[in-house]
Amino acid sequence: MTLTAVLLLGAFHGVNPAMGWLFAVARxxxxxxxxxxxxxxxxxxxxxxxxxxxxxxxxDVTGSLVGGTALAIGCGVLLVGYGLWRLLSRRHFRWVGMRLSLPQLAGWSFLMSSVHGAGLMLLPVVARSGGHHHGSLGLMIALIHTLAMFVVAGVIAVAVYEFIGLRILRSAWINLDRVWAFALVGAGVFALIPGNTY
Incomplete structure:
Protein backbone atom coordinates (compact mmCIF):
# COMPACT_ATOMS: atom_id res chain seq x y z
CA MET A 1 0.00 0.00 0.00
CA THR A 2 2.88 2.37 0.73
CA LEU A 3 4.24 2.15 -2.83
CA THR A 4 0.75 2.62 -4.26
CA ALA A 5 0.18 5.70 -2.09
CA VAL A 6 3.53 7.20 -3.10
CA LEU A 7 2.85 6.60 -6.81
CA LEU A 8 -0.70 7.97 -6.62
CA LEU A 9 0.44 11.10 -4.80
CA GLY A 10 3.16 11.56 -7.42
CA ALA A 11 0.59 11.18 -10.19
CA PHE A 12 -1.66 13.72 -8.47
CA HIS A 13 1.20 16.21 -8.34
CA GLY A 14 1.87 15.51 -12.00
CA VAL A 15 -1.76 16.35 -12.87
CA ASN A 16 -1.70 19.58 -10.85
CA PRO A 17 -0.75 22.45 -13.20
CA ALA A 18 0.63 24.42 -10.23
CA MET A 19 3.41 21.82 -9.92
CA GLY A 20 4.86 22.70 -13.30
CA TRP A 21 3.41 21.14 -16.44
CA LEU A 22 1.47 24.31 -17.26
CA PHE A 23 4.65 26.36 -16.90
CA ALA A 24 6.50 23.95 -19.20
CA VAL A 25 3.74 24.23 -21.82
CA ALA A 26 3.77 28.02 -21.55
CA ARG A 27 7.54 28.09 -22.09
CA ASP A 60 13.19 9.38 8.00
CA VAL A 61 16.39 10.42 9.81
CA THR A 62 14.56 11.58 12.92
CA GLY A 63 12.14 8.65 12.88
CA SER A 64 14.08 6.73 15.51
CA LEU A 65 14.10 9.70 17.85
CA VAL A 66 10.34 10.18 17.71
CA GLY A 67 7.91 7.29 18.09
CA GLY A 68 6.21 6.29 14.86
CA THR A 69 2.76 6.90 16.32
CA ALA A 70 3.72 10.32 17.70
CA LEU A 71 5.25 11.29 14.38
CA ALA A 72 2.18 10.12 12.46
CA ILE A 73 -0.07 12.14 14.78
CA GLY A 74 2.19 15.19 14.45
CA CYS A 75 2.17 14.81 10.66
CA GLY A 76 -1.61 14.47 10.67
CA VAL A 77 -2.07 17.63 12.71
CA LEU A 78 0.40 19.47 10.47
CA LEU A 79 -1.40 18.30 7.32
CA VAL A 80 -4.84 19.31 8.61
CA GLY A 81 -3.55 22.71 9.73
CA TYR A 82 -1.72 23.39 6.50
CA GLY A 83 -4.65 22.18 4.39
CA LEU A 84 -7.08 24.43 6.26
CA TRP A 85 -4.70 27.36 5.84
CA ARG A 86 -4.54 26.67 2.07
CA LEU A 87 -8.36 26.49 1.92
CA LEU A 88 -8.86 29.74 3.80
CA SER A 89 -5.97 31.71 2.32
CA ARG A 90 -6.55 33.96 -0.66
CA ARG A 91 -2.84 34.50 -1.16
CA HIS A 92 -1.08 32.51 -3.87
CA PHE A 93 2.59 32.41 -4.72
CA ARG A 94 3.31 34.06 -8.07
CA TRP A 95 6.48 34.05 -10.12
CA VAL A 96 6.99 37.11 -12.29
CA GLY A 97 7.82 36.47 -15.90
CA MET A 98 8.24 33.29 -17.90
CA ARG A 99 11.77 33.72 -19.23
CA LEU A 100 13.79 31.73 -16.73
CA SER A 101 17.03 29.83 -17.20
CA LEU A 102 16.87 26.09 -16.52
CA PRO A 103 18.49 26.43 -13.05
CA GLN A 104 16.02 29.23 -12.24
CA LEU A 105 13.21 26.94 -13.37
CA ALA A 106 14.40 24.27 -10.93
CA GLY A 107 14.42 26.92 -8.20
CA TRP A 108 10.89 27.98 -9.16
CA SER A 109 9.73 24.37 -8.95
CA PHE A 110 11.38 23.94 -5.54
CA LEU A 111 9.59 27.05 -4.24
CA MET A 112 6.22 26.07 -5.71
CA SER A 113 6.45 22.53 -4.35
CA SER A 114 7.46 23.83 -0.93
CA VAL A 115 4.76 26.52 -0.82
CA HIS A 116 2.13 23.95 -1.83
CA GLY A 117 3.36 21.51 0.84
CA ALA A 118 4.23 18.79 -1.67
CA GLY A 119 6.36 16.81 0.79
CA LEU A 120 3.92 17.09 3.67
CA MET A 121 1.56 14.51 2.24
CA LEU A 122 4.30 11.89 2.22
CA LEU A 123 5.11 12.31 5.93
CA PRO A 124 2.56 9.76 7.15
CA VAL A 125 3.99 7.23 4.67
CA VAL A 126 7.50 7.73 6.07
CA ALA A 127 6.28 7.77 9.68
CA ARG A 128 4.28 4.55 9.34
CA SER A 129 7.17 2.72 7.67
CA GLY A 130 9.01 2.86 11.00
CA GLY A 131 12.65 2.17 11.69
CA HIS A 132 15.76 4.31 11.36
CA HIS A 133 16.98 4.30 7.78
CA HIS A 134 19.50 7.18 7.86
CA GLY A 135 17.43 8.95 5.21
CA SER A 136 17.57 6.11 2.65
CA LEU A 137 13.85 5.31 2.87
CA GLY A 138 12.90 8.98 2.72
CA LEU A 139 15.06 9.47 -0.37
CA MET A 140 13.62 6.36 -2.06
CA ILE A 141 10.07 7.56 -1.38
CA ALA A 142 10.93 11.01 -2.77
CA LEU A 143 12.51 9.49 -5.91
CA ILE A 144 9.58 7.15 -6.65
CA HIS A 145 7.08 9.93 -5.98
CA THR A 146 8.92 12.36 -8.25
CA LEU A 147 9.28 9.78 -11.03
CA ALA A 148 5.49 9.30 -11.05
CA MET A 149 5.00 13.07 -11.01
CA PHE A 150 7.49 13.52 -13.89
CA VAL A 151 5.88 10.86 -16.11
CA VAL A 152 2.32 12.14 -15.59
CA ALA A 153 3.30 15.81 -15.95
CA GLY A 154 5.30 15.01 -19.08
CA VAL A 155 2.44 13.16 -20.77
CA ILE A 156 -0.02 15.97 -19.95
CA ALA A 157 2.39 18.73 -21.02
CA VAL A 158 3.14 17.13 -24.40
CA ALA A 159 -0.54 16.36 -25.02
CA VAL A 160 -1.59 19.92 -24.19
CA TYR A 161 1.21 21.41 -26.28
CA GLU A 162 0.63 19.18 -29.30
CA PHE A 163 -3.15 18.73 -29.37
CA ILE A 164 -5.05 20.98 -27.02
CA GLY A 165 -3.29 24.29 -26.51
CA LEU A 166 -3.95 26.60 -23.59
CA ARG A 167 -7.29 27.97 -24.82
CA ILE A 168 -9.29 24.97 -23.60
CA LEU A 169 -7.93 25.45 -20.08
CA ARG A 170 -9.82 28.73 -19.79
CA SER A 171 -13.17 27.00 -20.34
CA ALA A 172 -12.45 23.71 -18.54
CA TRP A 173 -10.51 24.89 -15.50
CA ILE A 174 -10.67 23.04 -12.19
CA ASN A 175 -9.28 24.74 -9.10
CA LEU A 176 -6.71 22.10 -8.21
CA ASP A 177 -5.39 24.30 -5.40
CA ARG A 178 -8.67 23.64 -3.58
CA VAL A 179 -8.57 19.93 -4.45
CA TRP A 180 -5.00 19.82 -3.11
CA ALA A 181 -6.00 21.59 0.11
CA PHE A 182 -8.91 19.18 0.67
CA ALA A 183 -6.56 16.27 -0.04
CA LEU A 184 -4.10 17.58 2.57
CA VAL A 185 -6.86 17.82 5.18
CA GLY A 186 -8.15 14.36 4.24
CA ALA A 187 -4.69 12.77 4.47
CA GLY A 188 -4.15 14.46 7.82
CA VAL A 189 -7.44 13.19 9.23
CA PHE A 190 -6.65 9.70 7.90
CA ALA A 191 -3.23 9.82 9.61
CA LEU A 192 -4.89 10.69 12.93
CA ILE A 193 -7.16 7.60 12.89
CA PRO A 194 -5.48 4.87 14.98
CA GLY A 195 -4.45 1.74 13.13
CA ASN A 196 -4.51 3.19 9.61
CA THR A 197 -1.68 2.27 7.30
CA TYR A 198 -0.82 3.62 3.88
Whole structure:
Protein backbone atom coordinates (compact mmCIF):
# COMPACT_ATOMS: atom_id res chain seq x y z
CA MET A 1 0.00 0.00 0.00
CA THR A 2 2.88 2.37 0.73
CA LEU A 3 4.24 2.15 -2.83
CA THR A 4 0.75 2.62 -4.26
CA ALA A 5 0.18 5.70 -2.09
CA VAL A 6 3.53 7.20 -3.10
CA LEU A 7 2.85 6.60 -6.81
CA LEU A 8 -0.70 7.97 -6.62
CA LEU A 9 0.44 11.10 -4.80
CA GLY A 10 3.16 11.56 -7.42
CA ALA A 11 0.59 11.18 -10.19
CA PHE A 12 -1.66 13.72 -8.47
CA HIS A 13 1.20 16.21 -8.34
CA GLY A 14 1.87 15.51 -12.00
CA VAL A 15 -1.76 16.35 -12.87
CA ASN A 16 -1.70 19.58 -10.85
CA PRO A 17 -0.75 22.45 -13.20
CA ALA A 18 0.63 24.42 -10.23
CA MET A 19 3.41 21.82 -9.92
CA GLY A 20 4.86 22.70 -13.30
CA TRP A 21 3.41 21.14 -16.44
CA LEU A 22 1.47 24.31 -17.26
CA PHE A 23 4.65 26.36 -16.90
CA ALA A 24 6.50 23.95 -19.20
CA VAL A 25 3.74 24.23 -21.82
CA ALA A 26 3.77 28.02 -21.55
CA ARG A 27 7.54 28.09 -22.09
CA UNK A 28 7.20 25.81 -25.11
CA UNK A 29 4.44 27.91 -26.65
CA UNK A 30 6.22 31.17 -25.88
CA UNK A 31 9.38 30.00 -27.64
CA UNK A 32 7.40 27.97 -30.22
CA UNK A 33 9.65 25.06 -29.40
CA UNK A 34 8.80 21.57 -28.20
CA UNK A 35 12.45 21.28 -27.14
CA UNK A 36 11.92 24.12 -24.65
CA UNK A 37 9.03 22.21 -23.14
CA UNK A 38 11.02 18.96 -22.96
CA UNK A 39 14.02 20.73 -21.42
CA UNK A 40 11.79 22.29 -18.78
CA UNK A 41 10.27 19.06 -17.46
CA UNK A 42 13.43 17.50 -15.91
CA UNK A 43 14.28 20.79 -14.18
CA UNK A 44 10.75 21.03 -12.78
CA UNK A 45 11.06 17.44 -11.54
CA UNK A 46 14.47 18.21 -10.00
CA UNK A 47 13.08 21.14 -8.02
CA UNK A 48 10.11 19.04 -6.93
CA UNK A 49 12.43 16.22 -5.85
CA UNK A 50 14.58 18.60 -3.79
CA UNK A 51 11.53 19.97 -1.98
CA UNK A 52 9.95 16.57 -1.30
CA UNK A 53 13.25 14.89 -0.34
CA UNK A 54 14.03 17.65 2.14
CA UNK A 55 10.86 16.71 4.03
CA UNK A 56 10.94 12.91 3.64
CA UNK A 57 14.65 12.47 4.41
CA UNK A 58 14.38 14.67 7.51
CA UNK A 59 11.39 12.66 8.71
CA ASP A 60 13.19 9.38 8.00
CA VAL A 61 16.39 10.42 9.81
CA THR A 62 14.56 11.58 12.92
CA GLY A 63 12.14 8.65 12.88
CA SER A 64 14.08 6.73 15.51
CA LEU A 65 14.10 9.70 17.85
CA VAL A 66 10.34 10.18 17.71
CA GLY A 67 7.91 7.29 18.09
CA GLY A 68 6.21 6.29 14.86
CA THR A 69 2.76 6.90 16.32
CA ALA A 70 3.72 10.32 17.70
CA LEU A 71 5.25 11.29 14.38
CA ALA A 72 2.18 10.12 12.46
CA ILE A 73 -0.07 12.14 14.78
CA GLY A 74 2.19 15.19 14.45
CA CYS A 75 2.17 14.81 10.66
CA GLY A 76 -1.61 14.47 10.67
CA VAL A 77 -2.07 17.63 12.71
CA LEU A 78 0.40 19.47 10.47
CA LEU A 79 -1.40 18.30 7.32
CA VAL A 80 -4.84 19.31 8.61
CA GLY A 81 -3.55 22.71 9.73
CA TYR A 82 -1.72 23.39 6.50
CA GLY A 83 -4.65 22.18 4.39
CA LEU A 84 -7.08 24.43 6.26
CA TRP A 85 -4.70 27.36 5.84
CA ARG A 86 -4.54 26.67 2.07
CA LEU A 87 -8.36 26.49 1.92
CA LEU A 88 -8.86 29.74 3.80
CA SER A 89 -5.97 31.71 2.32
CA ARG A 90 -6.55 33.96 -0.66
CA ARG A 91 -2.84 34.50 -1.16
CA HIS A 92 -1.08 32.51 -3.87
CA PHE A 93 2.59 32.41 -4.72
CA ARG A 94 3.31 34.06 -8.07
CA TRP A 95 6.48 34.05 -10.12
CA VAL A 96 6.99 37.11 -12.29
CA GLY A 97 7.82 36.47 -15.90
CA MET A 98 8.24 33.29 -17.90
CA ARG A 99 11.77 33.72 -19.23
CA LEU A 100 13.79 31.73 -16.73
CA SER A 101 17.03 29.83 -17.20
CA LEU A 102 16.87 26.09 -16.52
CA PRO A 103 18.49 26.43 -13.05
CA GLN A 104 16.02 29.23 -12.24
CA LEU A 105 13.21 26.94 -13.37
CA ALA A 106 14.40 24.27 -10.93
CA GLY A 107 14.42 26.92 -8.20
CA TRP A 108 10.89 27.98 -9.16
CA SER A 109 9.73 24.37 -8.95
CA PHE A 110 11.38 23.94 -5.54
CA LEU A 111 9.59 27.05 -4.24
CA MET A 112 6.22 26.07 -5.71
CA SER A 113 6.45 22.53 -4.35
CA SER A 114 7.46 23.83 -0.93
CA VAL A 115 4.76 26.52 -0.82
CA HIS A 116 2.13 23.95 -1.83
CA GLY A 117 3.36 21.51 0.84
CA ALA A 118 4.23 18.79 -1.67
CA GLY A 119 6.36 16.81 0.79
CA LEU A 120 3.92 17.09 3.67
CA MET A 121 1.56 14.51 2.24
CA LEU A 122 4.30 11.89 2.22
CA LEU A 123 5.11 12.31 5.93
CA PRO A 124 2.56 9.76 7.15
CA VAL A 125 3.99 7.23 4.67
CA VAL A 126 7.50 7.73 6.07
CA ALA A 127 6.28 7.77 9.68
CA ARG A 128 4.28 4.55 9.34
CA SER A 129 7.17 2.72 7.67
CA GLY A 130 9.01 2.86 11.00
CA GLY A 131 12.65 2.17 11.69
CA HIS A 132 15.76 4.31 11.36
CA HIS A 133 16.98 4.30 7.78
CA HIS A 134 19.50 7.18 7.86
CA GLY A 135 17.43 8.95 5.21
CA SER A 136 17.57 6.11 2.65
CA LEU A 137 13.85 5.31 2.87
CA GLY A 138 12.90 8.98 2.72
CA LEU A 139 15.06 9.47 -0.37
CA MET A 140 13.62 6.36 -2.06
CA ILE A 141 10.07 7.56 -1.38
CA ALA A 142 10.93 11.01 -2.77
CA LEU A 143 12.51 9.49 -5.91
CA ILE A 144 9.58 7.15 -6.65
CA HIS A 145 7.08 9.93 -5.98
CA THR A 146 8.92 12.36 -8.25
CA LEU A 147 9.28 9.78 -11.03
CA ALA A 148 5.49 9.30 -11.05
CA MET A 149 5.00 13.07 -11.01
CA PHE A 150 7.49 13.52 -13.89
CA VAL A 151 5.88 10.86 -16.11
CA VAL A 152 2.32 12.14 -15.59
CA ALA A 153 3.30 15.81 -15.95
CA GLY A 154 5.30 15.01 -19.08
CA VAL A 155 2.44 13.16 -20.77
CA ILE A 156 -0.02 15.97 -19.95
CA ALA A 157 2.39 18.73 -21.02
CA VAL A 158 3.14 17.13 -24.40
CA ALA A 159 -0.54 16.36 -25.02
CA VAL A 160 -1.59 19.92 -24.19
CA TYR A 161 1.21 21.41 -26.28
CA GLU A 162 0.63 19.18 -29.30
CA PHE A 163 -3.15 18.73 -29.37
CA ILE A 164 -5.05 20.98 -27.02
CA GLY A 165 -3.29 24.29 -26.51
CA LEU A 166 -3.95 26.60 -23.59
CA ARG A 167 -7.29 27.97 -24.82
CA ILE A 168 -9.29 24.97 -23.60
CA LEU A 169 -7.93 25.45 -20.08
CA ARG A 170 -9.82 28.73 -19.79
CA SER A 171 -13.17 27.00 -20.34
CA ALA A 172 -12.45 23.71 -18.54
CA TRP A 173 -10.51 24.89 -15.50
CA ILE A 174 -10.67 23.04 -12.19
CA ASN A 175 -9.28 24.74 -9.10
CA LEU A 176 -6.71 22.10 -8.21
CA ASP A 177 -5.39 24.30 -5.40
CA ARG A 178 -8.67 23.64 -3.58
CA VAL A 179 -8.57 19.93 -4.45
CA TRP A 180 -5.00 19.82 -3.11
CA ALA A 181 -6.00 21.59 0.11
CA PHE A 182 -8.91 19.18 0.67
CA ALA A 183 -6.56 16.27 -0.04
CA LEU A 184 -4.10 17.58 2.57
CA VAL A 185 -6.86 17.82 5.18
CA GLY A 186 -8.15 14.36 4.24
CA ALA A 187 -4.69 12.77 4.47
CA GLY A 188 -4.15 14.46 7.82
CA VAL A 189 -7.44 13.19 9.23
CA PHE A 190 -6.65 9.70 7.90
CA ALA A 191 -3.23 9.82 9.61
CA LEU A 192 -4.89 10.69 12.93
CA ILE A 193 -7.16 7.60 12.89
CA PRO A 194 -5.48 4.87 14.98
CA GLY A 195 -4.45 1.74 13.13
CA ASN A 196 -4.51 3.19 9.61
CA THR A 197 -1.68 2.27 7.30
CA TYR A 198 -0.82 3.62 3.88
Missing amino acids: GLQERSRDRLLQSLPMIALGHLASVAMVTVAA
